[in-house]
Amino acid sequence: MKGKLEPSERQKLIEEGKNLKEGLLTLEEDLLKLTDELQQEAQCIPNMTHPDVPIGDEDSSTIRKKVGSPHDFSFPIKDHLQLGKELNLFDFDAAAKVSGSKFYYLKNEAVMLEMALTNWTVFEVIKRGFTPLTTPEIVRSSVVEKCGFQPRGENTQVYSIEGSDHCLIGTAEIPVGGIHMDSILANSQLPLKYVASSHCFRTEAGAAGTATRGLYRVHQFSKVEMFVLCQPEESDSYHEELIRIEEELFTSLGLHFKILDMATADLGAPAYRKFDVEAWMPGLGRYGEISSASNCTDYQSRRLGIRYRPSEPPSSTPKKGKGNIPTQFVHTLNATACAIPRMIVCILENYQQEDGSIVIPKPLRPFMGGLERITPKSQ
Amino acid sequence: MRRGCCFGGTTLHTLKLATLPSLSPSSRFVLNPITPVFRSPRAPLRFSPIGRALSSAPAVQPAAPSSSKVATKTISDDQLAKPQWNASIDFKWIRDNKDAVATNIKNRNSNADLELVLELYTKMLEIQKEVERLRGERNVVANKMKGKLEPSERQKLIEEGKNLKEGLLTLEEDLLKLTDELQQEAQCIPNMTHPDVPIGDEDSSTIRKKVGSPHDFSFPIKDHLQLGKELNLFDFDAAAKVSGSKFYYLKNEAVMLEMALTNWTVFEVIKRGFTPLTTPEIVRSSVVEKCGFQPRGENTQVYSIEGSDHCLIGTAEIPVGGIHMDSILANSQLPLKYVASSHCFRTEAGAAGTATRGLYRVHQFSKVEMFVLCQPEESDSYHEELIRIEEELFTSLGLHFKILDMATADLGAPAYRKFDVEAWMPGLGRYGEISSASNCTDYQSRRLGIRYRPSEPPSSTPKKGKGNIPTQFVHTLNATACAIPRMIVCILENYQQEDGSIVIPKPLRPFMGGLERITPKSQ
Numbered sequence: 001m002k003g004k005l006e007p008s009e010r011q012k013l014i015e016e017g018k019n020l021k022e023g024l025l026t027l028e029e030d031l032l033k034l035t036d037e038l039q040q041e042a043q044c045i046p047n048m049t050h051p052d053v054p055i056g057d058e059d060s061s062t063i064r065k066k067v068g069s070p071h072d073f074s075f076p077i078k079d080h081l082q083l084g085k086e087l088n089l090f091d092f093d094a095a096a097k098v099s100g101s102k103f104y105y106l107k108n109e110a111v112m113l114e115m116a117l118t119n120w121t122v123f124e125v126i127k128r129g130f131t132p133l134t135t136p137e138i139v140r141s142s143v144v145e146k147c148g149f150q151p152r153g154e155n156t157q158v159y160s161i162e163g164s165d166h167c168l169i170g171t172a173e174i175p176v177g178g179i180h181m182d183s184i185l186a187n188s189q190l191p192l193k194y195v196a197s198s199h200c201f202r203t204e205a206g207a208a209g210t211a212t213r214g215l216y217r218v219h220q221f222s223k224v225e226m227f228v229l230c231q232p233e234e235s236d237s238y239h240e241e242l243i244r245i246e247e248e249l250f251t252s253l254g255l256h257f258k259i260l261d262m263a264t265a266d267l268g269a270p271a272y273r274k275f276d277v278e279a280w281m282p283g284l285g286r287y288g289e290i291s292s293a294s295n296c297t298d299y300q301s302r303r304l305g306i307r308y309r310p311s312e313p314p315s316s317t318p319k320k321g322k323g324n325i326p327t328q329f330v331h332t333l334n335a336t337a338c339a340i341p342r343m344i345v346c347i348l349e350n351y352q353q354e355d356g357s358i359v360i361p362k363p364l365r366p367f368m369g370g371l372e373r374i375t376p377k378s379q
Numbered sequence: 380m381r382r383g384c385c386f387g388g389t390t391l392h393t394l395k396l397a398t399l400p401s402l403s404p405s406s407r408f409v410l411n412p413i414t415p416v417f418r419s420p421r422a423p424l425r426f427s428p429i430g431r432a433l434s435s436a437p438a439v440q441p442a443a444p445s446s447s448k449v450a451t452k453t454i455s456d457d458q459l460a461k462p463q464w465n466a467s468i469d470f471k472w473i474r475d476n477k478d479a480v481a482t483n484i485k486n487r488n489s490n491a492d493l494e495l496v497l498e499l500y501t502k503m504l505e506i507q508k509e510v511e512r513l514r515g516e517r518n519v520v521a522n523k524m525k526g527k528l529e530p531s532e533r534q535k536l537i538e539e540g541k542n543l544k545e546g547l548l549t550l551e552e553d554l555l556k557l558t559d560e561l562q563q564e565a566q567c568i569p570n571m572t573h574p575d576v577p578i579g580d581e582d583s584s585t586i587r588k589k590v591g592s593p594h595d596f597s598f599p600i601k602d603h604l605q606l607g608k609e610l611n612l613f614d615f616d617a618a619a620k621v622s623g624s625k626f627y628y629l630k631n632e633a634v635m636l637e638m639a640l641t642n643w644t645v646f647e648v649i650k651r652g653f654t655p656l657t658t659p660e661i662v663r664s665s666v667v668e669k670c671g672f673q674p675r676g677e678n679t680q681v682y683s684i685e686g687s688d689h690c691l692i693g694t695a696e697i698p699v700g701g702i703h704m705d706s707i708l709a710n711s712q713l714p715l716k717y718v719a720s721s722h723c724f725r726t727e728a729g730a731a732g733t734a735t736r737g738l739y740r741v742h743q744f745s746k747v748e749m750f751v752l753c754q755p756e757e758s759d760s761y762h763e764e765l766i767r768i769e770e771e772l773f774t775s776l777g778l779h780f781k782i783l784d785m786a787t788a789d790l791g792a793p794a795y796r797k798f799d800v801e802a803w804m805p806g807l808g809r810y811g812e813i814s815s816a817s818n819c820t821d822y823q824s825r826r827l828g829i830r831y832r833p834s835e836p837p838s839s840t841p842k843k844g845k846g847n848i849p850t851q852f853v854h855t856l857n858a859t860a861c862a863i864p865r866m867i868v869c870i871l872e873n874y875q876q877e878d879g880s881i882v883i884p885k886p887l888r889p890f891m892g893g894l895e896r897i898t899p900k901s902q
Contacts, residue, residue, distance in 0.1 A: 091702070094701070094702040094703075095659050095698075097701065097704055097705075098659060098662050098663065098666050098698050098701035098702070098704070099659040099661055099662045099663060099689070099698070100663070100689075103659040103661070104659070105656050105657065105658055105659070105698070105702070106656065106657040107654060107655065107656055108654060108655060111645070111655040111656060111657055111720070112645075112655065114657060115638075115641070115642050115645065115720075118638070119638050119642065119890075122634070122635075122638065123892060131630060131631060132630070132631060132634040132635065133628050133629065133630055133634060134628065134629040134634055134637060135628055136618050136621060136622040136626040136627070136628070136742075136743060137722065137724075137743055138622055138626070138682070138724065138742065138743060139621050139622045140621065140622060140623070143621050159661070159684050159685075160684070160685040160686070161682050161683070161684065161685060161691075162682075162683040162684060162685040162686075163683070163685075166622070166623075168684075175618075175621050175622070175628070178617070178620065178621035179614070179617040179621070179628070180617075181620055181621065182620075197634070197638075199660065199722055201660075201661065219659075219661065220659060220660060220661060367642075369646060
């Protein structure tokens with residue numbers, strides 16, 4: 001239409017242009033709707049799975065390693081609830097009045113145990129090259145979703161804040177994952193290794209049954225979490241590193257535990273591979289999960305928009321500009337360094353003595369003012 | 380450049396964890412055990428003063444500067460939901476002391492309506508009297524009906540009984556409505572005030588004590604935000620993306636500083652005979668109200684959980700106050716002294732202006748709080764003890780600060796008396812509140828229903844039963860032992876060195892693996 005035209009020709013073109021424009025608008029609307037629907041459906045597709053992961057449900061999970069063995073007690077043992085009651089370490093009743101079930105106060109030595117576990121764990125992981133963090137515990141719900149959780153689902157694990165688009169975190173994985181949202185990292189920045197101490201809040205909707213007594217399943221707890229961002233080709237090896245760190249930590253505390261390679265039906269959408277640690281809880285009479293280490297490959301990073309620019313291969317021409325190497329998505333991993341309530345269950349139940357006292361694992365003593373044992377008040 | 384922690388001479392990887400100072404044997408957890416609470420049938424509600432005068436949300440965390448003083452009563456009576464719990468208010472006492480109560484209300488800039496309260500109370504008494512009279516008559520009729528009667532007499536009595544019943548029903552409904560209205564109005568009445576408290580607004584607060592003096596710097600100083608940036612200690616930008624403004628990540632040595640401050644403070648207070656606690660941070664909103672806060676007010680400081688009747692705590696004072704809710708404690712259990720470490724969440728709605736930069740005003744922070752329940756005659760002296768402990772803690776950390784006796788308009792409804800501590804923050808160029816110690820006398824306990832049974836005087840006859848001594852309300856007190864972000868501001872700004880490093884106060888070093896200074900990464 002830019003050139004010289006006869007009026008009738010011009011008119012024809014104008015009509016044609018108008019039709020094209022309308023046609024386009026309709027199509028673009030359709031495209032938008034379709035894209036949204038595609039996103040919605042496609043986001044349901046879980047991450048791919050590591051070839052070594054056993055296929056099946058929970059019973060198909062395999063044991064990678066066992067450390068230690070159940071301690072043989074020469075006297076009748078108690079569970080952590082009874083021990084806690086006798087040693088005046090928790091109060092579930094007052095918490096039920098003030099907040100509801102599955103809430104608790106820690107008291108006396110249990111407070112120091114929580115502080116010791118947190119501090120010792122953070123220090124140990126710092127020594128292994130991780131950057132310590134504390135994080136917001138109120139976050140935008142979009143960040144929760146991008147990490148692979150569902151804040152609005154039925155039976156959601158996530159608490160929402162009234163009158164806002166915010167939620168409480170169920171794990172520090174979420175706010176740490178969010179740090180580098182929508183960023184392009186330099187190759188030299190990777191790997192980024194964080195250790196975050198936070199409180200975690202979970203509705204535990206849908207969780208019922210016997211495994212909910214006492215500290216085993218609660219709405220609020222402290223946790224020390226490890227989080228790694230790395231190049232894709234390195235994630236398998238960082239997964240190994242994370243589970244090794246966990247193994248070292250739990251061994252130092254003298255726990256008996258097994259490391260499981262979780263089967264496909266038990267993975268959860270973001271995880272490419274997941275190792276769970278289950279520790280022996282004599283009072284419970286079985287193994288209980290104390291930790292989980294997941295390799296989420298690029299599942300979270302594609303949602304959080306975390307990319308990096310791989311470095312140039314040595315053979316490239318010096319003239320190549322920075323923008324020529326396409327960015328790639330990082331891989332993310334997360335692993336529990338210490339989930340405090342379950343660790344307290346383990347320590348109380350495994351280290352109980354016949355006289356009702358609890359021996360404190362050696363590594364924690366310097367963090368408890370040198371305290372070696374929790375003794376009943378009458379002594 | 381590889382990111383990581385570099386702790387001066389002691390690198391991360393060779394962190395030698397110094398043994399923490401051992402607690403003295405006397406404090407080795409031979410703490411006052413929390414013996415099972417003596418539960419007895421609830422004594423009939425005797426009306427004792429409780430004002431839910433939640434006019435100004437008590438500023439436990441450092442209050443906003445005067446420009447953003449919290450407005451008094453922001454909810455109209457109509458909007459206030461009917462109280463779902465009753466406060467044990469002593470209306471008779473209010474009536475008998477109405478001049479003092481009126482003066483107090485005026486001094487505190489409260490808009491409680493005393494006249495209305497007294498009016499409603501008088502009316503209520505009248506109706507109660509009438510109700511009792513009618514009940515009496517109804518009993519007479521009922522008794523008469525037991526005997527032999529002529530049918531016509533019986534019929535008359537039946538009618539009379541019916542009328543009385545209806546009349547009673549109406550009166551009892553009125554009484555209920557009146558009682559609710561009376562509660563609503565009376566709960567607005569603030570606590571009475573200690574006679575030594577200066578009358579007036581913030582400027583009338585007096586200085587009880589000054590400790591230290593502002594350090595003279597021989598070089599241009601930086602504020603905590605700049606120091607934090609240069610030393611890679613915080614991230615506000617990432618937190619703004621993930622959560623919003625006034626949120627933050629602590630990083631590297633700041634994390635260890637938070638852990639050290641928390642642990643050291645808890646240990647120090649344990650040594651002084653307090654029982655350590657961690658608490659729920661999600662609580663029922665009724666508990667929040669009973670402590671004197673307003674979860675549902677406009678400009679509320681309180682976050683609520685969607686789809687529930689729960690809120691996030693703004694201070695551990697709330698869940699600790701709730702522990703002994705609706706209980707009768709034995710005299711021997713008192714005093715109960717708790718030190719609670721928790722996270723705190725505050726909307727900071729209505730807080731604006733310059734004093735909101737960085738860590739000074741945030742939505743989420745860690746705090747160590749002291750809470751005491753005691754006999755009424757002891758609360759003044761425990762108030763002194765709490766402020767003394769605070770003074771010792773802050774002096775140990777080498778801070779320069781002043782202790783203020785807060786004036787009436789700045790008290791907040793629950794506090795009978797409040798001491799604030801303001802520390803010198805050189806980067807801010809002024810004093811900033813780091814702590815608050817309040818004596819709430821029986822304001823909270825009358826709402827939370829925390830009573831105790833005084834012991835029998837020695838002269839009483841041994842035959843006297845346990846139930847003869849009437850219960851009384853305990854007094855409660857609360858005081859900030861350590862509000863972590865403001866403490867971090869103080870330490871960074873006061874201990875900064877010319878080379879950009881920060882010296883760590885000596886008491887905290889054993890809790891930081893012996894670290895003596897936070898140094899810039901290039902060194």
